[in-house]
Amino acid sequence: MRVVDGVADVDDIDAFLARLDEVAADHGVTVQAFDARYVVGRDHLERAVELADRAIARGENVARERGVEILLYAAGRRQIDDALTMGVREGRTPTVVVVSDAESDETAVAAAASAVGGLLDPAATLDDYDADRVRAFFDVTEAELDATDGSLVDLVAERVALLDVEK
Numbered sequence: 446m447r448v449v450d451g452v453a454d455v456d457d458i459d460a461f462l463a464r465l466d467e468v469a470a471d472h473g474v475t476v477q478a479f480d481a482r483y484v485v486g487r488d489h490l491e492r493a494v495e496l497a498d499r500a501i502a503r504g505e506n507v508a509r510e511r512g513v514e515i516l517l518y519a520a521g522r523r524q525i526d527d528a529l530t531m532g533v534r535e536g537r538t539p540t541v542v543v544v545s546d547a548e549s550d551e552t553a554v555a556a557a558a559s560a561v562g563g564l565l566d567p568a569a570t571l572d573d574y575d576a577d578r579v580r581a582f583f584d585v586t587e588a589e590l591d592a593t594d595g596s597l598v599d600l601v602a603e604r605v606a607l608l609d610v611e612k
Contacts, residue, residue, distance in 0.1 A: 446490070446491060446554070447544045447555065448487055448542070448544075449561045449562050450540065450568065451568050452539055452568045453540040453564070453566075458533070462478075462533075464564060465542070465561065468557050468564075471557070471560070472554075474546040475511045475512045475515065475544070475546065476543070477516055477542065477543045478532065478533045479540065480532060480539065481539040481540055481541045482539055482575040483579060483582055484531070485602075486574075486598060489519060490543050492605050493515050494515055494543060496518045496605065497511065497515040497517070497518045498511075500514060500518075501547075507525075515545075518605055519531060521583060521608050576597055585604075
């Protein structure tokens, strides 16, 4: 799995998503973009990919497409419309893009990651999340943060993992 970060300057969301789909199809990989302000780090995305792949292997996936299943796990949601809040939208959006292949074809993943990088303005957006936005999206209260030894990152990881339990 590769993570490509930068800023997406999107005039037409459908055209941008079509371009990402084209890169994915050209290289035989999955490409899924996220608004970086909701992603609490690489581990967040790695766990989402791992759990999505496990659900697909077991025939327990909700989404037909691997990228959407990854989005659902990253969002800790079973409803696609709710999970799409984490997606890229029109305008300038700090972005992280997962480029992954279930069969681990690193050559294809690297080529696709390079192509995705060409669609973004260079910027370090991974690990630059918006804590207030993340807390609101994942329903993490101040009381919950105070009551645990864990961090916001830990609580988001818990929400991602709990999605399997809530099925």
